[in-house]
Amino acid sequence: MAAVTPLLANYAHYTDEYQLLVCRIHRLFKAGGFQIPDIGLCFRIADYVIVVRGSTDPEAEKHHARLRRHGYAFLRELAVEQPRWSGTATEAWIARVAEEIEGFLRIHIEDIWMFAKYAKEAWERANNGKYPRSTERNAPLCKFIVAVLGEAGIDLSPATVSAVLQGKRRQHGK
Numbered sequence: 802m803a804a805v806t807p808l809l810a811n812y813a814h815y816t817d818e819y820q821l822l823v824c825r826i827h828r829l830f831k832a833g834g835f836q837i838p839d840i841g842l843c844f845r846i847a848d849y850v851i852v853v854r855g856s857t858d859p860e861a862e863k864h865h866a867r868l869r870r871h872g873y874a875f876l877r878e879l880a881v882e883q884p885r886w887s888g889t890a891t892e893a894w895i896a897r898v899a900e901e902i903e904g905f906l907r908i909h910i911e912d913i914w915m916f917a918k919y920a921k922e923a924w925e926r927a928n929n930g931k932y933p934r935s936t937e938r939n940a941p942l943c944k945f946i947v948a949v950l951g952e953a954g955i956d957l958s959p960a961t962v963s964a965v966l967q968g969k970r971r972q973h974g975k
Contacts, residue, residue: 912950
């Protein structure tokens with residue numbers, strides 16, 4: 802086993818790659834006015850990052866990344882066009898297509914909510930029950946989630962993550 806970072810001395814039995822992931826996640830918690838959680842609280846987030854990464858096939862991941870990117874781009878275009886077709890059969894078709902695309906992309910909505918839950922819990926433990934509550938695109942919570950999703954290979958904009966956190970994008974089952 803390679804050199805262990807001093808921060809993770811008690812976790813030497815984990816692989817180097819996993820330890821590096823935990824350290825990167827730990828650094829993401831830096832937010833003005835809040836204490837950084839103990840590194841031990843980052844393991845659950847790292848585990849979920851690995852679950853979200855899922856596939857070990859790089860070609861399949863590239864394909865899915867393109868599908869996600871184009872799916873979100875198409876949803877943005879549909880949102881622009883929908884008012885133009887208000888009151889017509891085309892409006893209903895646009896709504897159905899958007900719903901189907903969101904269904905395909907919904908797993909990432911669930912991932913956003915799960916990472917938000919874990920981050921809030923870690924910040925709460927480190928800050929006597931306080932955590933960043935703002936869900937705006939430049940807020941610490943949103944920035945943290947965008948960065949953690951990036952670690953999982955998911956490239957979503959802060960605006961998209963903020964929209965999910967604010968409930969503008971539906972959560973699975975609602």
